[in-house]
Amino acid sequence: MPVMSGSEAVVQSLIAEGVDLVFGIPGYHSEHLYGRLMRQDTIRHVLVRHEQGAGYMAIGAARVTGRPATLLSTAGPGALNAATPMGEAYGDSVPLLNVMAEDMSPYLYQDRGIVHESKDQFGVFSRLSQWSAQALSPGEIPGAIHEGLRRMQVNRPRPVVVEIPIDVFQGEGEVTLLERETHQPPQGDAADLERIAAMLVEAERPLLWAGGGVMSAGASAELRALAEALDIPVMLTTTSKGAMPEDHPLVVGNLSSHGPVRRFMQQADVMLAVGAKFSYLSSGKWTLPVPKKLLHVDIDPTQPGKNFPAEIGVHADARAALAALGAATADAPAVDRGAWVDAGREARAQVRAELARRAPLEWGLMQSLRNALPRDAIVACDPHLLGYWSREHLPFYEPRTWLYGLAFGTLGYSYPAALGAKLAAPERAVVSITGDGGFLFTAQEMATAVQLGLPVPVVIFNDHAYGAIKEDFLRDYGRAYEVNLHNPDFVKFAGSFGAVGLRATPETLEAVLREALRLDRPSLIDVQVQLRRPLQAA
Numbered sequence: 022m023p024v025m026s027g028s029e030a031v032v033q034s035l036i037a038e039g040v041d042l043v044f045g046i047p048g049y050h051s052e053h054l055y056g057r058l059m060r061q062d063t064i065r066h067v068l069v070r071h072e073q074g075a076g077y078m079a080i081g082a083a084r085v086t087g088r089p090a091t092l093l094s095t096a097g098p099g100a101l102n103a104a105t106p107m108g109e110a111y112g113d114s115v116p117l118l119n120v121m122a123e124d125m126s127p128y129l130y131q132d133r134g135i136v137h138e139s140k141d142q143f144g145v146f147s148r149l150s151q152w153s154a155q156a157l158s159p160g161e162i163p164g165a166i167h168e169g170l171r172r173m174q175v176n177r178p179r180p181v182v183v184e185i186p187i188d189v190f191q192g193e194g195e196v197t198l199l200e201r202e203t204h205q206p207p208q209g210d211a212a213d214l215e216r217i218a219a220m221l222v223e224a225e226r227p228l229l230w231a232g233g234g235v236m237s238a239g240a241s242a243e244l245r246a247l248a249e250a251l252d253i254p255v256m257l258t259t260t261s262k263g264a265m266p267e268d269h270p271l272v273v274g275n276l277s278s279h280g281p282v283r284r285f286m287q288q289a290d291v292m293l294a295v296g297a298k299f300s301y302l303s304s305g306k307w308t309l310p311v312p313k314k315l316l317h318v319d320i321d322p323t324q325p326g327k328n329f330p331a332e333i334g335v336h337a338d339a340r341a342a343l344a345a346l347g348a349a350t351a352d353a354p355a356v357d358r359g360a361w362v363d364a365g366r367e368a369r370a371q372v373r374a375e376l377a378r379r380a381p382l383e384w385g386l387m388q389s390l391r392n393a394l395p396r397d398a399i400v401a402c403d404p405h406l407l408g409y410w411s412r413e414h415l416p417f418y419e420p421r422t423w424l425y426g427l428a429f430g431t432l433g434y435s436y437p438a439a440l441g442a443k444l445a446a447p448e449r450a451v452v453s454i455t456g457d458g459g460f461l462f463t464a465q466e467m468a469t470a471v472q473l474g475l476p477v478p479v480v481i482f483n484d485h486a487y488g489a490i491k492e493d494f495l496r497d498y499g500r501a502y503e504v505n506l507h508n509p510d511f512v513k514f515a516g517s518f519g520a521v522g523l524r525a526t527p528e529t530l531e532a533v534l535r536e537a538l539r540l541d542r543p544s545l546i547d548v549q550v551q552l553r554r555p556l557q558a559a
Contacts, residue, residue, distance in 0.1 A: 022197055027189040028057040030162040030196045031120060036063050037163075038170055038201045040091050040118075042082060042444065043067070044075035048095025049136060050122035053190040067444060067473070070465040072099050074437040076106020077463065080115050081401060081441025085421050085449075087239050089116035089173050090441070096122045096187070097137025100146070105431055107149040110180040112428025113260060114237055116173040117180035118166070121146065126157055126186035143184050151179035157186065159194035167199045174204040177321045178237050206238070206320060209337025209345065217293065217316045217333055218349035224291035226361045227253045228312075232303075233260030234296015234320055234339045241265065241420040243343035244295070251350060252358040253293075254365035256286075258303045259427045261296070263417035273365045275413050276372050278305050279558040285368040286310045293346075294318070296339040299328040302427065318342040372558040376414065380556055382527060383407065386548075387415045389531035390454070390480070393538065397422060398450040401439035404430045405456030406488045406552040413555065433462025436479050440466060443475045450538055453479040457508050458487045464514070470543040471519045478537035478544045480530075481511055484551050492554055515545035522547070 025033070031054055035043070044067045047055040058066060069075040072094055079090035094100045100121050110117040123142055124135045132138070139145070147153040152172045154165040162185065169181035221227050235244050241264045248255050248271050255265055257275045265272050276282040291314040298319075301307065307328055317325035318335040325334025335342060377384045386407060394400070400415070401424040402408045408425070417423045424442060426434040439453035460481050470477060484491075491504040512522030520543040525533035527550055537544040 022195040024193055025159060025196050026053070026057065026191065026193050027156070027159040027162055027185060028054040028191070030159045031166070031185065031190075032057050032061060032064070033198055034163040034166045035091065036061070037198050038166060040064060043091040043093050044069055044079045044441070045093030046072060046075065046095070046099065048099050048122070050096040050124070050187045051093060051190070053187070054093065054122070066093075067469070069437070069469050071463065072102035073105055073433065074463050074466040074469065076103045076110070076117070077434050077437035078441030078444070079117055080106060080110055080434075081424055081438035082445035083115050083117060084424050084438075085399060085442045085445045087237070087421065089118050089170055089178075091118045091120065094119060094121045095137070096124055096142065097139055099137070100142055101139070104145065104149060105429070107146065107180055109426050109429040109431050109434065111149055111151070113426060114177050114179055114233060116178035118169055118173075119146065119150070119180060119182045120166070121182055121184045122190070123155075123184050123186045125188045129186065146182045146184070149180070150182045151176060153182040153184065155184045156189060158189060159192060159196050163196060163199045167202075171202065171204050175206050177234075206338035206341065207336050208341045209318065209335045211345070213333055213335045214337075214342060214345045215349055217335070218346050220291055220314065220316065221251055221253070221293060221346070222350055222353040222356065226289050226358075227251070227291040227293065228286065228289045229253050229255045230292055230294040230297055231255055231261045231264050232258050232295065232297025235261050235264045235343075236296075236420055238296060238320070238339035239420070240296070240340035240343050243340055243347060245269075247343055247347045247350070250347065251353070252356065252362055254362055258297065259412045259425055262412070262423040263420050266418040267416035268418065270366060271362060273369050276369060277303070277309060278413070279372045281368040281371040281558055283310055285364055288364070290314060291316065295343060296320070298324055300428070304328065373414070375558040376556060380553075382550070383410050383552055383555075384414070386527055386530060386550070387411060389527070390534065391416060393531045393534035394452065395450050398452060399424065399439070399442045399446065401425075401435045401442060401451070401453050403432055403435035403455040403459040405432075405459050405482065406484075406492075406554060407482045408454060408456075409489070410555050411454065432459035434459075436460060437463050437466045439477050439479070440470055440475055443477050444473070451477050452534070452538075453477060455479060455481055456488060457481055457483040457485065457511070458506055461508070467515065467518045467520055467543060467545070474541075475543055476541055478534060478540075478546060480534065480546045480548060482552060483508065483511065483547055483549050488552060489554060511545055511547040515543075518543075520544055
């Protein structure tokens with residue numbers, strides 16, 4: 022059994038587990054780890070300007086690849102700076118491994134006045150992760166990293182934390198490295214899946230509700246195959262946009278809040294929900310017209326039946342369940358559901374036509390964005406006014422191309438998430454869409470983009486305010502209170518980093534974005550515009 026330092030154990034364990042990209046900032050408590058990291062060339066380290074940016078970049082990389090991404094954080098303020106991305110990763114089920122430094126193990130949480138001391142750092146991050154461990158000797162490190170990665174394969178892929186005190190990094194001990202393993206996620210009860218298959222075949226007006234778990238499981242092909250084989254309309258959510266092409270004739274889309282689509286859904290006799298939580302937003306505050314025959318499949322056994330009663334609940338990975346259902350219905354007799362499919366397509370068309378008529382500015386901006394983007398482009402988006410429109414109405418055609426921080430709704434997510442996506446998929450076009458307020462949360466990561474030469478355009482819809490909250494205040498109180506912003510000249514801001522700053526109007530956005538996508542370096546597009554919250558089709 023070899024003897025090595027804790028830092029060596031971390032680096033060798035990450036290499037053994039197939040990790041080749043990590044994000045972070047070296048600090049006093051993690052200096053020894055970085056001293057070992059610099060003596061290898063398998064893992065690429067990305068130096069960021071703030072740990073929050075590191076967390077969002079890791080999220081972007083994980084969401085594009087479907088593999089766990091790794092964050093290295095030092096103790097105290099460095100660790101806590103990563104708390105918001107950890108919350109985002111937990112809420113949106115993103116596989117994120119946080120290897121986190123801590124103070125000297127003999128003095129933990131004793132209020133002794135140690136550098137970067139927290140009251141209970143481990144306790145904070147235990148609450149932000151699905152699983153956490155403290156490695157108090159070098160020998161415990163490989164097992165902790167291995168177990169964390171295993172849990173992200175067999176459970177909902179939420180973040181895990183391995184905390185390592187500074188003296189454990191520096192100390193030596195006997196270490197057994199572990200080989201990378203692939204663990205089978207839950208496959209579901211075969212009898213229940215057979216019952217679901219029979220109910221889908223017999224249904225007159227079935228629906229497929231594809232949640233974010235379809236994307237996490239890499240189950241887009243299985244979803245499409247089942248939908249096409251049985252001719253079933255497909256509903257998408259914010260986190261599953263792109264699971265099937267949004268111009269596919271069976272895709273109704275993420276439109277369940279709109280009158281025409283709700284009336285369509287009320288006619289369904291069976292709904293199969295896969296990888297879906299039926300969250301507060303996606304279900305219209307739990308008012309979704311779900312049929313009594315709800316068949317609910319999820320990798321989290323607590324989800325089926327939690328927000329809507331389920332006739333059959335199955336604990337299974339989305340890909341495994343959809344593949345089993347496809348096999349079980351392969352020889353089913355053909356059912357003519359043409360009228361039902363047409364009804365879904367007509368509901369979708371009614372929503373689009375009404376909103377294009379009532380909101381020509383916002384609708385036109387989304388058309389300009391989509392026209393400028395390649396079909397497989399990756400878009401990271403903040404929760405801002407055009408982001409709210411985009412999560413329903415900006416179409417996507419391939420899986421893992423739409424990155425939106427839905428559950429936590431964190432401003433500042435978009436730009437670093439886009440950079441992480443570009444690092445993980447350098448051959449793809451990647452664009453960040455944000456507002457002026459949100460961009461300034463993590464704008465310093467433009468220095469990271471320039472230093473690494475990442476040609477990612479960020480499109481800022483600039484209304485000199487926290488626009489969504491301003492609209493709410495004006496509606497509810499008749500006064501815009503503490504929401505107006507004094508912004509820099511964003512074009513000059515970009516130039517000061519060595520990026521390209523551009524200006525656009527709603528009319529010129531498409532041409533300017535095309536120009537930005539042709540550049541070989543980072544760019545920023547400032548679009549001065551006043552937007553409004555999304556409208557609902559009646």
